[in-house]
Amino acid sequence: MSDHAHALETSTGLDSRKLAIWTFIGSECMFFATLISNYLVHKGRSLVGPFAHEPWTDPATGKVLEPIIEIPLVTVGTALLLFSSLFVVLALYGAQRGNRRMLLGWLSATILCGMFFVGMQVYEFTHFVHKGLTLQRNMFGASFFVLTGFHGTHVTIGVIWLATMFYLALRRKLPPERSLNLEMAALYWHFVDVVWVVIFPVVYLIR
């Protein structure tokens, strides 16, 4: 029983749900743009350290706080997120062709990468707190944690969404006619990845 037999006739010939997810993504561009501008305007405006890329000496105690940003860890996370986009594309490719093994295999790889990314962020956050950076400490802490925290929340929601798709696929409820459901999740996932493509250089690499 093919969905296409009952397919909606739409004015554009495009599926309404796919259009809806793109519309939502367009809106989310403004959400992250505001968070990113918030980060950028506050850059260099911290009254006290620790700072992102330079050390800071506390004038009161003479203690030196190291720069917060650690490139190796976040680079691994960035790579993981990029590869996860590749993996979900491959999962979708399998879904569209009824290749269940391909779908399940690549989808689980995607989810694992996503979970690792979130794990890395959680580790990074706790590590930064240990180094003296908190939400309340300075403008860098506030704007960093809010921007990357909201991004991480979006990733978490994406992982939950993809895991739900995985569960459906496992129960054989994701045949090619229903692959649009995975395509929607994948589009959301790619968007979350693409936001990170902007955040990574802006937050971690630009001094």
Place this chain on the structure above:
Amino acid sequence: MATTALDQQHAHAAAHGEKTGLWSWLTTVDHKRIGILYGATAFFFFLLGGLEALVIRIQLARADSNFIDPDTYNQLFTMHGTTMIFLAIMPLSSMFFNYLVPLLIGARDVAFPRLNAFSYWVFLLGGLYLNAGFLFGAAPDTGWYGYANLTSRQFSPGPNVDFWNMGLQLLGVASLAAAVNFFVTIVNLRAPGMTMMRMPMFVWMSFITQVLLLLAFPVIAVALILLMFDRFFGTHFFIPAGGGDPLLWQHFFWIFGHPEVYILILPGFGIISEVLPVFSRKPLFGYAAMVFSGVFIAFLGFGVWSHHMFTTGMGPIADTFFALSTMLIAIPTGVKIFNWMGTIWHGSIQYKTPMYFALGFIAMFIIGGLSGVMHSSPPADLQQNDTYFIVAHFHYVLFGGSIFALTAGAYYWWPKMSGRMLDEGLGKLHFWLMLIGFNLTFFPMHILGLNGMPRRTYTYPKELGFELLNQIETVGAFVLGLSFLVFLINIVKTSRLPSNAPADPWNGATLEWTIPSPPPEWNFDALPAVVGRDPLWERKREHGGALPEPRAGSGAGIHLPNPSYWPLVTAFGVAGLFVGIMMSPKWGPWGIIVAVALLFFGLYNWLFEEGYSEFRTPSHGGH
């Protein structure tokens, strides 16, 4: 006795086991019912906001008045503004989007009916949340725009600001969900033959409004989130002592706030563009120009926001840029005015109530636009800002503009929605009382403002000589209130009549007049094929005169989306999330955790609802 459309519907309902009663309203996914829910709720909040205004006017009628204390006054003007903008005008527009857009484009419902219901419930919960502060004597009191750092914990320790913050966030969720829904509906569910450039102008303006909502609301969502972090989690985004800056709030707020005012007026523009042609018996003048001017206004509307900040010392370059962009935006607005005049010109004017309000709109909006252009000059605005001159301006465009237009729409589409004609005599009385009351209330504010009466101040000393004009304004406000009483009387009086309004009482041009009043649940028996603008006038021309009164078919074989309570459950989850955040100092994370669990519970049941074929339901291809 002739069977009315409503009789036919009841017969159909009985035959198909359709329910009436509270449960059917709680689970409805029918765009028409959701529209009525929006309208009734919005009208209630409009009256509430009006009551708040009347108390303000009583306070201001006398110099050195102590009718209410300053703190109460702050709560009243904050809630009046917030209520009128978010709980009255926007949802009244939503009533029209919901009821009419599918009818105007020839569809059976919107693209996502359950999402539509979800938007309404979240809106209702948001409106209640916003007003919940009153129960604790702590209604929001920092103005509808909540400027930092008055809103910081230091200067606003109580929960007033938090009721405002969380309430607005909820409303934002409702608006965003609805915007996605209507954007997709308008792009994707038009009847065969209805190209974008054949859509009724109300649909075009609604479409542009949805785009504005999608782009502007995320900005205020972030601003409110940052404020929330400042108040709950110790950040300093807007707090200078910690490295932040209150001005940042103003920028973020007005990047949202200016598109918001176009969100408030564009639907009204669309309504006027529907009413004027019908009551002038002439097609809309300059359709393409009307479309492009609307698009231009929306696009440019993102480039003018700092004209709300001319008094903050942004420097000559920023001032000049925003002054120029603001003046520029007057041009497409002017195009619309001239095209409306062109529509009426040499038309055969039908002096019915909707036309009265539409004509009143044009006059009042021009006045409001003129004062607006005056504000666009930074040196002039330096004196005008924060005075009653500004209050005059925005009431002329929001009341004289939006409310007049929405009222015109209400009288115009009332027969379609209720199956009853409103009384013409009472309608015209409503109009005259409203026009006179409105101008009595708000015109003197231009003078008071130029003479220096400041905004948001609970009283003024007698020596300033403001008292006489304030008294006139208060009288005017009560006349305005009276005009709405007349409207209510009209509604109640005519509700007793049988619902036998004709399908096309006004000799309309668009598709909603081809179906019975009120329409059957499935709207059209067979989806119409459209060959031009003003499709109904085309059909009448071909037919050589008026068409016979349509009778609804049985609706057999037409699949409609099933009712569902999951949108309501999910809405409670979303609202609970904000309650949980606000109560987190007392409850820790538990409120949030429970709410999120409820949200997921509602959402997953919604998405996997048994036997639900919403997306497989053809809302096209009549069969």
Place this chain on the structure above:
Amino acid sequence: MTAHAPAQEHAHDHPTPGTYAKIGLVLFVLTALEVGLYEFTFGEHAGPLGHQIQPFFIPLLLALSAVKFALVAMFYMHLKSDSKLFSGVFVFPLVIAAAVIVAMIALMAYHWTFSRSG
């Protein structure tokens, strides 16, 4: 603009898994280049040439990111072969977003430079 066709079938020029993998590799290389550029310019072992590049760092970095962004959007998100409507719905907000970011930086920078409290 009323194509009353059933929901769109997939384009016949559908990229293969191999193509996707190649793009993935390119993305990885671009990321490595970003980090490499950072290390070259600011890293512990940055030399005099790195120092000279500093004024160009941000534009170069953003250019690399832009290419990554475009690759993911055009190929993984399928915009290249899908209806232009989707591209429009994505690009239009991006333009507004970019304008807002630039405007905010300019306005706040001016404000903090020239206001007395700094």
